[in-house]
Amino acid sequence: MLKDKITGSKALMRALQAEGVKTIFGYPGGSIMPVYDALFDYTRGEKKCFDHILVRHEQGATHAAEGYARVSGEVGVALVTSGPGVTNTLTGIADAMLDSTPIVVIAGQVPISALGTDAFQEVDLVGVSQPISKWSYQIRRAEDVAWAVSRAFYIARTGRPGPVVLDFAKNAQVEEIEWEPRKVDFVRSYVPYPKLDMEAVRQAAELINNAKRPLALVGQGVELGNAQDELKAFLEKADIPAGRTMLGLSALPSDHPLNVGMLGMHGNYAVNLKEQECDVLIAIGMRFSDRVTGNLKTYAKQAKIIHLDIDRSEIDKNVKTNVAVVADCKESLPALTALLQKNDHHEWRDSFKELDEKERVKVIEPAIHPKEGPLLMGEVVNTVAEQAPRGTVLVTDVGQNQLFATRYFKYYENRSICTSGGLGTMGYGMPAAIGATFGVRDKGTNGEHREVCCFMGDGGFQMCIEELGTIMEQQAPVKMILMNNHYLGNVRQWQDMFWMRRKSFTKMLNPCYEQIAKGYGIPYMAVTDRQQLASAVQTMLATKGPFILECAIKEDDDVLPMTPPGMNVNDMMLEV
Amino acid sequence: MEEKKLYTLLVYSENVAGILNQVTAVFTRRQVNIESLNVSASSIPGVHKYTITAWSDEDQIIKITRQIEKKIDVVKANYFTDDQLFIRETGLYKLATDKVLTNPEISRTVRRFEASITEVNPTYTIVMKNGVTEQIIDLYRALDAYDCVLQYTRSGRIAVTRGTQEQVSEFLEERENSINQ
Numbered sequence: 184m185l186k187d188k189i190t191g192s193k194a195l196m197r198a199l200q201a202e203g204v205k206t207i208f209g210y211p212g213g214s215i216m217p218v219y220d221a222l223f224d225y226t227r228g229e230k231k232c233f234d235h236i237l238v239r240h241e242q243g244a245t246h247a248a249e250g251y252a253r254v255s256g257e258v259g260v261a262l263v264t265s266g267p268g269v270t271n272t273l274t275g276i277a278d279a280m281l282d283s284t285p286i287v288v289i290a291g292q293v294p295i296s297a298l299g300t301d302a303f304q305e306v307d308l309v310g311v312s313q314p315i316s317k318w319s320y321q322i323r324r325a326e327d328v329a330w331a332v333s334r335a336f337y338i339a340r341t342g343r344p345g346p347v348v349l350d351f352a353k354n355a356q357v358e359e360i361e362w363e364p365r366k367v368d369f370v371r372s373y374v375p376y377p378k379l380d381m382e383a384v385r386q387a388a389e390l391i392n393n394a395k396r397p398l399a400l401v402g403q404g405v406e407l408g409n410a411q412d413e414l415k416a417f418l419e420k421a422d423i424p425a426g427r428t429m430l431g432l433s434a435l436p437s438d439h440p441l442n443v444g445m446l447g448m449h450g451n452y453a454v455n456l457k458e459q460e461c462d463v464l465i466a467i468g469m470r471f472s473d474r475v476t477g478n479l480k481t482y483a484k485q486a487k488i489i490h491l492d493i494d495r496s497e498i499d500k501n502v503k504t505n506v507a508v509v510a511d512c513k514e515s516l517p518a519l520t521a522l523l524q525k526n527d528h529h530e531w532r533d534s535f536k537e538l539d540e541k542e543r544v545k546v547i548e549p550a551i552h553p554k555e556g557p558l559l560m561g562e563v564v565n566t567v568a569e570q571a572p573r574g575t576v577l578v579t580d581v582g583q584n585q586l587f588a589t590r591y592f593k594y595y596e597n598r599s600i601c602t603s604g605g606l607g608t609m610g611y612g613m614p615a616a617i618g619a620t621f622g623v624r625d626k627g628t629n630g631e632h633r634e635v636c637c638f639m640g641d642g643g644f645q646m647c648i649e650e651l652g653t654i655m656e657q658q659a660p661v662k663m664i665l666m667n668n669h670y671l672g673n674v675r676q677w678q679d680m681f682w683m684r685r686k687s688f689t690k691m692l693n694p695c696y697e698q699i700a701k702g703y704g705i706p707y708m709a710v711t712d713r714q715q716l717a718s719a720v721q722t723m724l725a726t727k728g729p730f731i732l733e734c735a736i737k738e739d740d741d742v743l744p745m746t747p748p749g750m751n752v753n754d755m756m757l758e759v
Numbered sequence: 760m761e762e763k764k765l766y767t768l769l770v771y772s773e774n775v776a777g778i779l780n781q782v783t784a785v786f787t788r789r790q791v792n793i794e795s796l797n798v799s800a801s802s803i804p805g806v807h808k809y810t811i812t813a814w815s816d817e818d819q820i821i822k823i824t825r826q827i828e829k830k831i832d833v834v835k836a837n838y839f840t841d842d843q844l845f846i847r848e849t850g851l852y853k854l855a856t857d858k859v860l861t862n863p864e865i866s867r868t869v870r871r872f873e874a875s876i877t878e879v880n881p882t883y884t885i886v887m888k889n890g891v892t893e894q895i896i897d898l899y900r901a902l903d904a905y906d907c908v909l910q911y912t913r914s915g916r917i918a919v920t921r922g923t924q925e926q927v928s929e930f931l932e933e934r935e936n937s938i939n940q
Contacts, residue, residue, distance in 0.1 A: 309777055314784050318831045319777075338831055371934045372773055372834040496825035499818075 186361035191325030192221035194362055195289070195351070198332035199233070200225075201364055204260050205625045206234045206251060208244040208618065212264025214291030214304060217356035222262075236621065236657060239649035241268050243614035245275020245346075246647070248286040250618030252279075253601045254576055254633075255626040256409070258339050259286040259618060265293060266304030269350075270311070274608055276346045277315040281605025282430060283407060285344035287335050288312075294354040295323050308350040317345030325358035329365040337367045342375025343494040344407055377495065379510040379518060386506045387489045388522035390463050394487075396531045397423045398454075398461035400446060400475075403430035403604075404468015404492060404512055411597050413516040414467065415439070420520050422528045424535065426454035428469045430604045433594035443535055447475045448746050449586040452546070452755055453538035455746065458483050459753040465489045468512050471501040472605070477752040491515050545757045546743050551591060557737035558713060560587040560666050566720050567636055567664060568593045575634040576601065576619050578661075580612030580643030583672035586742040588638040596633075610646030612639045616661040617653055634662060634724065641667040641693050648699070655703040658728045668736040669693055676741050680759060700731045711735040761816035765794065767839045767846070767918055768824060770809040771801060771927045773832040782809060782833070785826045791815055795848075795915035803928055806834060812916050835927045844918040850874075850895035851912050852886040858907035859884050865905050872898045883909055892916075 189197070195218055199207070211219040226235050238244045241263045248259025263269050269290035279286045293302040312319045318338045322331045328351075335347040391397055405414050411434055418425050418441045425435055426446040435442050444451030446458075458464065464486040469475070476482040479501060490497070490504040491512050498507040508515045550561030564587050573595040579585040579602045589602060601619050603611040616637035623633045644665050654661055675689040700707035706726050710719045710733070723730045746755045772778045779798060786793050794812040801808035815823070820838045828836040856879060859865045869876060874888035888898050895913050902908050920926065 310780070313777060313781055314788075369938045370831065371931060373831045374934075494829070496822070496829045498825075500822060 186363070188359050189362050190217065190221065191322075191328050191351075191355040191358050191360065192217040194325060194328040194360060195332065195356075196221050196225045197362060197364070198329050199260065201366070202258070202332065202336045204233060204258075206236060206621045207260045207262050208236045208238055208247040208251070209262030210238055210241050210244060210264070210268060212268045212291065212304070214265035214293055214353050215263065215268070215351070215356075216291075217353065218262065218289075218291065218351065234621070235262075236617070236653065238614065239652040240647065241271035242274055242610065243617070243647055243650045243653065245272045245279065245286060245288060246608070246611050246614035247618030247621075248288075249275060249279050249282075249284045249611075250578060250601045250615030251622040251625075252285050252618075253615075254598050254619045254622030256598060257622075257625070258336050259284070261286060261288045263288065263290050264304065265291045265308070266306050268304070269308050270306055273311065273315065274606070276312055276348060278603055278606040278608045278611065279346035280315050280317065282603065283344050283403065284346065285339040286346045287339050287349065288346060289349045289351055291356070292321065292350045292352045295352045296354065298352070308348065312348040316348045319348040319350070321350040321352065322355050323352050325355045325360040328355065329363060330367060333365050333367040334370065338370070338373065342373070376511050376514075377493070377509045379514050380508065381518070383506055383508045384515065384518045385522060387465075387508055387519055390487050390489060390506060391421055391423070391465065391519075392524050392526070394463035395528075396461045397421065397463045397465060397528065398457055399423045399425035400428065400464065400466045400469050401425050401431045401434050402428045402467060402469025403434065405431060405434035406598055408468060408493070408511050408513040410513040410516055411435070413513060413520070417516045417520045417523070421523045421526045422532070423465065424454075424457075424528070424532050426450065428472070428475060428604070429589050429602060430600070431469060432589060433597060433599040436595050437593040438595070445590060448477070448748070449590065449742050449744065451539070452542035452744050452757060453535040455744075455752045455755045456538055457535060459485065459751070461486050463487045463489065465491070466502075467491045467516070468493070470497045473501070476501060477746045477750050477754075481751040491519075542744065542757065550587075550743075553713075558710065558716065558734050559740050560584065560736055561591050562713070563664060563666055563716065563734050563736070564588050564591040564638065566716050570717070570720050570724055571634055571636055574631070575599065575636055576623065578602070578612055578616040578619055578635060578637040580637070580639040581607045581609045582640050582643060583676065583740070583742050584638045584640040584643065584666050586673070587666075599633075609643040612637050612643055613647045613650045613661070613663065614653075616663070617650060617657070617659045620659045620661055635660065636662045636664060638664045638666060640672055641665065641669060641691060642671045651699070651703045651705065654729045655705060660727065661729050662723050663729070663731045665696060665731060665733045666736045667693065667696070667733055668738050668740060670738055672740070673742070675739070679739070679741075681747070696731065696733050705729045705731055707731045707733065709733045709735070761818055763814050763816050764840060765812055766815055766820045767841070767844055767916065768809070768811040768813070768820070768827070768836060769839065769918065769920070770811065770827055770836045771803075771834040772807050772809070772830075773834065774800075774805050774807050775832050778807070778830070778832055779809070781830045782811070782827055785823055786813060789819065789823060791819065791823065797915035797917050801927070803931065806927065806931075810916055810918050835930055837926065839918070839920065844920055846891055846916055846918045847889055848892055848895055848916050849914040850888040850890075850898060852888070852899065852902055852908055853910035854884045854886060854902065854907045855909055856881055856884045858905065862905055862907070865902065865907055868898070868901045868905075872901070874898060
């Protein structure tokens with residue numbers, strides 16, 4: 184039988200189809216034109232199997248792919264051209280690397296005959312992306328397409344997920360080959376799921392069974408491992424209170440009785456202080472980021488540390504562990520739970536309450552229910568959280584908007600937060616929210632719809648503002664809450680607190696967002712008055728499709744509580 | 760602060776382009792200088808071996824080793840101290856032949872250090888010495904005292920473990936078996 188002869192570009196289409204890709208975020212250009220030509224047939228008519236979302240800047244494509252991946256649990260795909268097209272994706276790639284987000288970035292490249300000649304739009308992509316990606320590979324021949332794509336998706340989604348870069352030389356896009364599908368599900372040098380060491384599990388169980396004041400720290404690893412139920416069973420059996428990292432916020436529902444709030448620099452007061460009081464600290468799928476630990480020299484020194492993580496290189500990286508369980512938490516958590524005694528730590532848990540109350544009175548109430556003065560970010564977030572349906576996905580940009588949003592939003596369903604935690608990428612919010620809406624659509628079960636609410640500041644809103652064009656074209660149902668204080672608020676807060684109030688270049692002259700919204704044909708509403716807030720949020724949520732809600736925020740609204748950078752977590756401040 | 764020691768990393772990788780970059784980038788990121796580096800094919804077909812030495816404390820070298828091993832195409836990375844390895848380096852010394860002929864102490868020094876003369880012509884004489892770092896440097900210092908050294912170079916370290924086989928073969932066997940199950 185004659186084999187099917189196709190171009191490398193068409194081979195890419197078939198390989199993506201074989202990986203179950205439904206949505207591609209991209210931007211065409213010279214070196215990727217053969218692929219775009221092939222894509223034309225695959226996005227319409229009888230052959231249609233992908234949606235291609237034309238972004239307005241390649242950075243947007245990567246963040247959209249990230250938002251898509253976070254919400255759907257599938258690999259996000261970005262397709263861009265060579266040179267500036269792909270250098271624009273580097274921020275998104277680095278972001279996905281730090282936040283363990285599975286994306287595959289496919290970029291055009293000049294033909295191999297032109298490599299190394301400084302050809303038009305040539306950049307050494309493998310060279311520049313290697314340090315910030317999980318795997319980076321140049322496809323030089325059309326016959327490698329099926330293998331490379333399958334390997335890319337396998338590496339991106341397995342183990343600790345991350346970004347993979349495929350640098351697709353133009354000659355390989357046009358060469359014809361006999362199509363042969365490939366499925367890579369084994370790479371001998373790569374062990375995505377380390378074998379569970381039962382001795383370590385026994386040691387961990389013994390420590391937990393003897394603990395009087397155990398505390399669990401839950402990270403995104405639980406969501407990535409799809410182990411939310413296993414986590415609950417573990418916590419409930421041994422009655423262990425649990426704090427969540429910013430990326431792990433939806434790994435345990437906000438209303439779960441063992442949930443004691445958010446960890447970190449602007450997390451909850453009690454859990455930060457209790458990290459310095461617990462006798463056994465159980466870290467699950469988290470990496471002891473400096474934003475969580477504060478000063479490492481004093482962090483949880485009194486506690487025995489158990490660290491469950493899929494990535495061996497995280498063990499002892501920042502915090503020395505007593506017992507390390509290196510495995511997928513989907514496997515390690517049930518194994519550990521089986522060895523635990525049922526326990527009751529209500530006295531220990533009750534000891535959080537006094538501190539919680541202190542935070543509620545000093546910080547939370549004034550932030551979410553202010554009586555007078557201009558609008559505050561906390562109350563805006565709280566109002567949206569009160570009205571948003573339970574499955575709503577929170578997307579944030581970076582800065583004060585992110586810290587207020589993550590603090591005061593409520594999480595009831597798995598995979599309901601997209602935020603740039605590790606890299607702290609301003610401009611992430613809007614494109615990530617676009618991606619999230621498609622993730623919701625592609626992953627939707629029983630026609631269930633999930634709202635996507637994206638909180639942004641006036642700084643971050645303008646950093647990827649061009650994606651309003653994508654939102655307009657796709658009518659992507661992103662509810663954008665623009666919290667405008669005419670400042671780069673988080674830097675302004677630090678300047679006020681640590682830099683003698685010298686507000687060096689943090690005040691911003693802003694455009695008229697109403698006119699911008701009008702230009703893009705996106706429904707818009709402004710709120711300046713507390714009395715209008717609830718009904719404006721209601722209008723936003725009741726509007727089909729995208730919406731911009733601009734809130735005029737107090738200029739010097741500070742995020743509290745706060746552990747100043749490098750300080751001890753128990754030095755967390757409730758007031759400035 | 761833990762004491763700094765000279766550690767040797769033995770890294771095995773698939774034979775694909777760009778691994779060296781990835782390996783050295785891990786050192787660069789942590790501001791650790793590579794003292795010596797040798798790359799060659801290993802005894803396992805398709806697998807390359809990197810022998811890298813660096814001054815570090817154990818805490819740091821563990822982190823570096825794990826981060827190197829995390830690279831997708833790196834098969835295995837382990838760190839060792841000198842007592843766990845059989846180590847060799849080579850020194851090459853290009854001497855001025857007229858000085859070698861006029862000063863008999865130079866030849867005596869070469870013999871005393873158990874080095875060998877591998878090439879002689881009227882202009883220069885090549886001396887080669889296999890050994891460990893200190894022996895090779897000592898010979899250089901001794902020869903240099905006679906003002907006869909035209910050029911000198913020392914190779915990177917190569918090393919084999921004192922165990923019976925390359926640990927990596929067992930690992931690969933295990934991996935191959937895991938897919939056949």
